[in-house]
Amino acid sequence: MTIQEALMLNGPIPNAADALSVGLLVTVTGLIIVFSVLVILMCVLVGMKYIFAPKTKKAEKTVEQVVTAPVVSAENEEDEEELIAVLTAAIASSLNTSTYNLKIKSFKRVMNSAPAWNKAGLNDTINSRF
């Protein structure tokens, strides 16, 4: 049975074998068309990438550096993961790269040796920005 004949029926296809063959025919044709549209769009997108995308040099360097973290309050051991996440994000943003390219190997706390008035002034400035 062809698709045209099935359309002429204007109702269910009486024979299950016919129904299956017509269904498969439509399915195969349909999937081929859908796939080809998607593949063409994919090619177009890949083409667009070469024409319009900014030329980025591969930033695959793993930055290894010891970060000195002037943390004001005393952190607990359990906060360490969170702290590392914050450090990674901060470094990534200051180096203009992705966090994926960074690996924090170690960090060292440095004592804040600034005079008390400086600290107070810094806190004031931070608080006024909230």
Next chain:
Amino acid sequence: MLESLISFAQSTGINALIEMFKSGNMVEAIGTPIMLIIACVLLYLAIVKKFEPLLLLPIAFGMLLTNLPVFSGAIMHPEFFTDPQFLKADGSLDMGLILHDGGLLDLLYLGVKLGIYPPLIFLGVGAMTDFAPLISNPKSILLGAAAPFGVFFTFIGALLLGSLVPGIDFGIKEAASIGIIGGADGPTAIYVTKTLAAGLLPAIAVAAYSYMALIPVIQPPIMRLMTTKKERGIVMEQLREVTKTERIVFPIVVTIVVALIVPDALSLVGMLMLGNLMKECGVVDRLSKTVQNELMNIVTIFLGLTVGATATAENFLSLNTIGIIALGLIAFCFSTAGGLLLGKIMCKLSGGKINPLIGAAGVSAVPMAARVAQVEGQKENPSNFLLMHAMGPNVAGVIGSAVAAGVFLSMFAG
């Protein structure tokens, strides 16, 4: 005085109900109260359970309105659009009759029947969609074939059901409309159904929107069944940034490509891309806001209300509806499975760089399906963020199901 009271009593709905029982038309007499109960259940699902309330609420209320027993002043006449008795000899709509005798909802329903609302909704959807994840990872567009997988397999299922089960009369056009449920895209399903099988419109719309709301329930078991723990835990590389030029060129190019290959999908895809262009170009912010909010909301009300209003007892209470509800679930499952399968193939081909879960997002149903992929990925690996990766296949699914709709229309319409 008494006479006018009597004539008023005769015009009430209570009298209409009594007459209905007297007339012996049992489908209407028993069916009407059942339809009212179904409408109330749907209202409950929309309001209390929050199943796609923005659509289900108008649909359910439309159902309620159309099934209230009245003789004169009925606001909807579904028979004007489907019953050969009211159509012109060549099967086209009798516009004069509709404009002259039609009620409020008949006139609004013209927007569905003439294929106006679904493309307008797509305009809004386009303005809300971010295609950047797709542009930055072109391969993920292939996962958009997940939705068509479900669509075509359900199409075969519906054809078989039609030929094997006596009470169900699914011909090739009905089967196509039911299959489109697998595209998990309400407007597309409505657009195809109103052209190919208008009688099934309410059942298909209700099935499509209900299953879309149930995506977070339907998908996870299939995802867990088809992927290994290790695959679900794959962390994908961060996406590259997409320039503004690319964002602007994309909708224009897609429109041209789709128009050249599947012109029947153009009214859906064209509107989707116009909406997206409005959002991305940045010079028509006012228009973009309007199509995302006001226009979309207005059209949603009209669409939901009138689609619900086509659900009369004889249209809705049949074996066909049960068949559609069952096939709709199968459609969603097959789409998900197809997407996962494609995802697994791409995972193998890419050497384990692609998490197969994002394939399941290819069923369309933006953004629910992408969110499900994100949640499932995070269950295996709490530091895994799949959302943006899943948005690529997710929006590709919209394009895929619109193209599948175009294929059906070009084969069967007319």
